[in-house]
Amino acid sequence: MNFIQLQIKRVTRSSFWQKKLAINIIVGFFLFLLLLELLGLGFFLGKILSGAAKGGSPVLLLDKWLIYYFMVTFMMRFFIQNLPTMEITPLLHLPIKKSKISLYLNYRSLLSFFNFVPFLLFLPFTFKYLEVLSGTTFVWFAAIFFWELTSNFLVIHVKRKSTVTPSVMFVIFGIILVIGFLERFHIFSFSVISSWYFDNLLRYPEWILLPVVTAVFFFWENFRYTKNHSYLEDLTKKKKRSEKITSHLTVLEKRGVIGTLILKEVRLLLRNKRSKQMIFMLPLLLLYGLIFYPDPKNLSHQYILDLVGIFVSGGFLITYGQYILAWESRHFDFILTSNVNSEEFFHAKYYLMTIPTAMLFVLTLPYAYFGTKVLATNVVMLFYNLGINAPFLLFMASFNRKRMELDRGQMMNYQGVGLNNFLNVLPLVFVPMLLDGLFSVLFGYTASLVIIFMSGLAGIIFHRQFIALAVRFFRKNRYKIAEGFRSS
């Protein structure tokens, strides 16, 4: 139980926890909201299902769908849940049995948020719709819980074998497509397996043993693995190289200092965990439009089109540009002392934000399917992003003075994120929305878009002047920025 104390100390004494109280409160608040929403959903689940079942039994309907629930949570676990690690290096030489350390590590994974979701989501339903006093009620819920535990230990097992790489992502998306295809054309439905199992369970409670056995099996598997692999050499992983892409880009070195700086940044983005995850998220940002565009109601609201347009055309710009200097916080002293003047440095940063943004925009052109209004708004917002938002981010960079560690993942990782990062995004998105609203009222729909387009274009034409301003501001603040980046 000393381990638990150790863990609590590790969390509460980490500089992250102590310094970022505001962030913790915000994150805690959102987590609380999420819990409430899940609980609310849990209470109304019976009603929703009864409605959907059209007179049939809601329990039987839920039985059908449970397998999809497990699939979705498994996916989410795969991306979000971390491998249970504790800083075990300092413990290895102490007189603690390895099996004890391993056991603790695996118990700890039980604290994962997902393991508690069934209690919120399905427990109210269980009490309401299954006979409360009968043993099967308990068994039915316990089965869900144990499947969730199986999922918990299985995901650890899988994550140990593979990290999130592009190929794994493709495999996952492929599997989802195949499942969707099979369902859509009624070739095979996984709900058959699901309802077969859970219906049987209600009749023959001994079926509970199946998830119990699988959960114990994967737990044992993980326990054995961590016990046998608690050597220093196993704790440092050898990673695969992304030489292929960057070796094609070495021509950039021939393009002078700015080209050299761009090559360095490309390597930074491809070779660090946090930036890689940011890149994997980009397709999701590009698909953001699909949430809004299919609904014709949304298409008639220009402010929604503005909002989506900014994100769809500027997803990369915003996610990358927010930390435009912080990405380099680990070697910022080097940047400040090496033979690069600030103008060149900022120009390289400007190209790094704008060129990929312009290239990614080509991928969003199919949105034209939803109408010329969508296309026009997106083009206008692209120019606004390139002309106004990009220099603005260079300017704001001087306010972001938090060191960023790149070897940790991006999901639920608020290290290096300050309150001003949240505040930063607001003007990027809301200023163009407000401008469009204002100009539309004053001059009409088309004129408004033309004005915003022209201001973006002017920003692109005069980018040198804007960058010069940002550089002057940066030179004024450079000591404070460097000091912030130096302290971890």
Next chain:
Amino acid sequence: MIKAENLKKIYSGRIVLNIPEISIGKGESFGLVGNNGAGKTTFFRIILDLIRADSGRVLSKGKDVSMNEEWKTYTGSYLDEGFLIDYMTPAEYFMFVGKLNGMSSGDVEQFIENLKSFFGSNILSEKNYLREMSRGSQKKIGIVAALMIEPEILVLDEPFSNLDPTSQFQLKNLLKKLQEKKNMCMLISSHDLNHVTEVCQRIVVLHEGEVVHDLETNENTLKELEDFFAVKGD
């Protein structure tokens, strides 16, 4: 070459550096010694314009380092791991530094090739990233990158620590040779009195932010320094 005037740095009310005047000439090898917290790194950081002096200024070739960026073209430096780009291989890092200073890939390869024995291996074909290498190797790479650009001013913080004995020996020879050949102004800080007296012609002792000794190196210097620090230890 370098001149500091009325230099003062204060951290939360405590004066950590106070140098009324000091100048370091061209071709001079300048050793800075002192205990932890004596202000060595602070002094170097101010010279490299990484932190702001609370008063006074540092002139490099007569120009204030905080007012223009010209000094970057002729100054090589390595203070700590913050000077390494840790996601690059050594070859990529050298090439990057070289390109920033207008060297061709051939120049870079040639320079590194000549230092083969210092690295003890073919460093250019190393596939590991800098972050995966030992502290000693990292330090060697950082120092060599600073030397590679043939600077007129070289600033190194604790170059000998973390190096194995052979490398320490080789580094001393390398620094002495380069300094003579290129006549560069070399600033080195060290805890190790032996090394620093061997490499430097001039030794300055910092104690609690102040210059307490400023000596020309001769056969008695080491003894003198040892006596000074022995007393401070009591």
